[in-house]
Amino acid sequence: MTEPIVQFKSISKSFDELEVMKDFTLDVDPGEIVSIIGPSGSGKTTIIRMLMTLEKPTGGDIIVEGENLWKMESKGKLVPADERHLRKVRSNVGMVFQHFNLFPHMTILRNCTEAPIHVLGLSKKEAETRAKEMLEKVGLGDKVDNYPMQLSGGQQQRVAIARALVMQPKVMLFDEPTSALDPELVGEVLEVIKDLAQQGDMSMILVTHEMDFAWQVSDRIVFIADGQLVEHGKPSEVLDNPKSDRLRNFLERFRTQV
Numbered sequence: 207m208t209e210p211i212v213q214f215k216s217i218s219k220s221f222d223e224l225e226v227m228k229d230f231t232l233d234v235d236p237g238e239i240v241s242i243i244g245p246s247g248s249g250k251t252t253i254i255r256m257l258m259t260l261e262k263p264t265g266g267d268i269i270v271e272g273e274n275l276w277k278m279e280s281k282g283k284l285v286p287a288d289e290r291h292l293r294k295v296r297s298n299v300g301m302v303f304q305h306f307n308l309f310p311h312m313t314i315l316r317n318c319t320e321a322p323i324h325v326l327g328l329s330k331k332e333a334e335t336r337a338k339e340m341l342e343k344v345g346l347g348d349k350v351d352n353y354p355m356q357l358s359g360g361q362q363q364r365v366a367i368a369r370a371l372v373m374q375p376k377v378m379l380f381d382e383p384t385s386a387l388d389p390e391l392v393g394e395v396l397e398v399i400k401d402l403a404q405q406g407d408m409s410m411i412l413v414t415h416e417m418d419f420a421w422q423v424s425d426r427i428v429f430i431a432d433g434q435l436v437e438h439g440k441p442s443e444v445l446d447n448p449k450s451d452r453l454r455n456f457l458e459r460f461r462t463q464v
């Protein structure tokens with residue numbers, strides 16, 4: 207049996223008095239595409255942020271490629287991870303945010319070569335070759351010398367995807383990647399994500415409100431509410447045949463809103 211690439215083991219998370227995640231457990235297999243859906247405030251972004259080391263769980267373990275993300279071994283004991291350990295384990299994970307966060311004063315190519323040069327230690331030439339390949343992949347091979355402001359929001363988000371891909375992550379995280387875009391630009395970004403999903407060599411965890419898209423690309427849909435996993439399964443099981451009242455109500459409310 208293959209080892210999961212990501213494991214959330216009994217995760218809890220509180221912000222002061224506010225308990226946001228409770229005993230959250232989820233395994234993601236290599237190459238698996240998992241979409242997380244749930245009401246606003248249910249903890250979807252928090253799950254992603256903990257995997258990116260932007261938030262620290264209050265309890266439980268997150269394992270990435272067999273390594274505990276937040277803890278490391280020292281003299282036979284598990285101790286809190288230091289910055290070096292966090293960086294090493296996190297290097298398996300790429301992320302695309304809601305807002306593209308490109309450097310406005312750098313060309314598209316340079317936006318994609320900064321991290322491979324400074325984090326992976328690639329030469330400028332190697333980084334540029336890799337970045338150009340990824341920009342081709344997202345359909346922006348002709349924009350390498352442009353600046354972010356010269357691109358549409360959809361194109362900028364595709365650059366952000368290329369920038370994450372350049373790091374060759376094993377897992378890509380997408381946190382509502384189209385929610386900051388004008389409606390007419392959503393499709394092109396979803397197409398790029400769909401193409402990546404179909405290649406099957408990378409795991410993906412997507413937080414999305416685009417149910418049709420989630421249906422099409424996901425191997426599994428995870429429904430969370432109040433920081434707990436309520437139901438998960440194939441899109442046809444979860445979206446077409448919800449078992450719990452909570453999911454049924456969520457989907458009904460969702461469908462009447464759109």
Ligand SMILES: Nc1ncnc2c1ncn2[C@@H]1O[C@H](COP(=O)(O)OP(=O)(O)OP(=O)(O)O)[C@@H](O)[C@H]1O
Pocket residue numbers: 221224226244245246247248249250251252253
């Ligand atoms: N840094 C923080 N400090 C305090 N509370 C926080 C912080 N980050 C998140 N929360 C709270 O944690 C809860 C879960 O937030 P989270 O952003 O994970 O939900 P979500 O499911 O992604 O919501 P949405 O769909 O609206 O983006 C919310 O009640 C939120 O207000």
